[in-house]
Amino acid sequence: MAKIACIFPGQGSQYVGMGKELFATSWGKEVFETGQRVLGEEFIQILLEGPEEELKKTANTQPAILLTSVAAWRGLQEAGIRPDYFAGHSLGEYSAYVAAGSISLEDALKIVRRRGELMQAAVPEGKGAMAAVLGLENVKVEEACRKAREEGNWVVGAANYNSPGQVVISGESSGVQKACHYAKDLGAKRAMPLAVSGPFHSPLMEKAAKDLRPVLEAVNWREPSAPVISNIDAEEVKERRSIVESLVRQVSGAVLWEQSIRYLGEQGVDTFIELGPGKVLSGLVKKILPSVTLMNAEDLSSLEKLLAYLKESR
Incomplete structure (x- = not known):
C-alpha cells in the first residue's frame, strides 16, 4: 500500500505574510494565538507585515516558518490524515517533531527562537x-x-x-x-x-550546539507517533531519548537530505507532502526520486487541492 511522508521546510523558504490564510481558519487560529502568546505582538507583526529584513533575521525566521508549517499540518490533522513518516530540513525537523506529537508547539517555538539567537550570535558577521x-x-x-x-x-x-x-x-x-x-x-x-547570516551546519556552530543542549534537555519529549527521519544520519528516530542528541548534533553537522529522501523511497514512500512556505523541498525531492507524487500546502487553495487528491487516492 502507498505510504505518505510529510516534510517540512527550513530557513530560506520564508516570505512576509506566509500562513495568513491558514491562521484565519478554526484550526489555525489556535496555532496563531500560541505564537502570539509565546513570541509577542511585535513578532506577529513582522511575520504578517514585515519588513522583510526583520523576517530574514534568524531569530525571527525560524519560529515564523515553524508556526506556518504547523498551521498547514493542523489542516491535514483535522482531515484525519496520518502519514507514515515525518522529516524536516534543518529547522524543519522541529516542525516534524511537533507534527509527530513529540513536543508541544509552545515548547518548540521557545526552542527555535533560542536556537536562532544562538546560531546568529555564534560567529561575528562577515567571518x-x-x-x-x-x-x-x-x-x-x-x-x-x-x-x-x-x-x-x-x-x-x-x-x-x-x-x-x-x-x-x-x-x-x-x-x-x-x-x-x-x-x-x-x-x-x-x-x-x-x-x-552565518555559517550554519559547520563546526563554527559547535558553541551554539553546546548552548542549545540544556534548552533541549529541559523539555518533556515524547515518542513520535510515526518515525521522524533525522537530518544528521538519515535514520529513523523512534525513541524520545534519541531526539535531543540528534538535534544537538544537527546544529554543527551536515543535513543529509538527499540520503533521507532516498531512505524514505526505500521504505515504500511514494507520496511526499510539503507543509509550510514555498516548494523548495518538493523541487529537491523531484530530483532525488523523479517518479513520486509531490503535493504541498502553504495556503487554503493548496491545502484544499491536497485534501481533494488524498480523498480520491486513498
Whole structure:
C-alpha cells in the first residue's frame, strides 16, 4: 500500500505574510494565538507585515516558518490524515517533531527562537559564509573543501546534501571562497554565495550546539507517533531519548537530505507532502526520486487541492 511522508521546510523558504490564510481558519487560529502568546505582538507583526529584513533575521525566521508549517499540518490533522513518516530540513525537523506529537508547539517555538539567537550570535558577521555548489558529485565537493582546508587551515565543509548535484558548503568566509574556486576547477557548473547570516551546519556552530543542549534537555519529549527521519544520519528516530542528541548534533553537522529522501523511497514512500512556505523541498525531492507524487500546502487553495487528491487516492 502507498505510504505518505510529510516534510517540512527550513530557513530560506520564508516570505512576509506566509500562513495568513491558514491562521484565519478554526484550526489555525489556535496555532496563531500560541505564537502570539509565546513570541509577542511585535513578532506577529513582522511575520504578517514585515519588513522583510526583520523576517530574514534568524531569530525571527525560524519560529515564523515553524508556526506556518504547523498551521498547514493542523489542516491535514483535522482531515484525519496520518502519514507514515515525518522529516524536516534543518529547522524543519522541529516542525516534524511537533507534527509527530513529540513536543508541544509552545515548547518548540521557545526552542527555535533560542536556537536562532544562538546560531546568529555564534560567529561575528562577515567571518562565516555558505555557498551552493551545483553540478558536482558529492565526493568532489568534499574534495574541494578538503583542498581548501589543507591550503589555509580554514574551517569549511559540506553543510547540506540537498539533491544530486546540489551541495551547500559552509565555514569561514575565506575557506568557502577557496573551496568554491576548487569546485569550479573540479567541474562544478556553478558555485555561488548564499545570502545567510552565518555559517550554519559547520563546526563554527559547535558553541551554539553546546548552548542549545540544556534548552533541549529541559523539555518533556515524547515518542513520535510515526518515525521522524533525522537530518544528521538519515535514520529513523523512534525513541524520545534519541531526539535531543540528534538535534544537538544537527546544529554543527551536515543535513543529509538527499540520503533521507532516498531512505524514505526505500521504505515504500511514494507520496511526499510539503507543509509550510514555498516548494523548495518538493523541487529537491523531484530530483532525488523523479517518479513520486509531490503535493504541498502553504495556503487554503493548496491545502484544499491536497485534501481533494488524498480523498480520491486513498
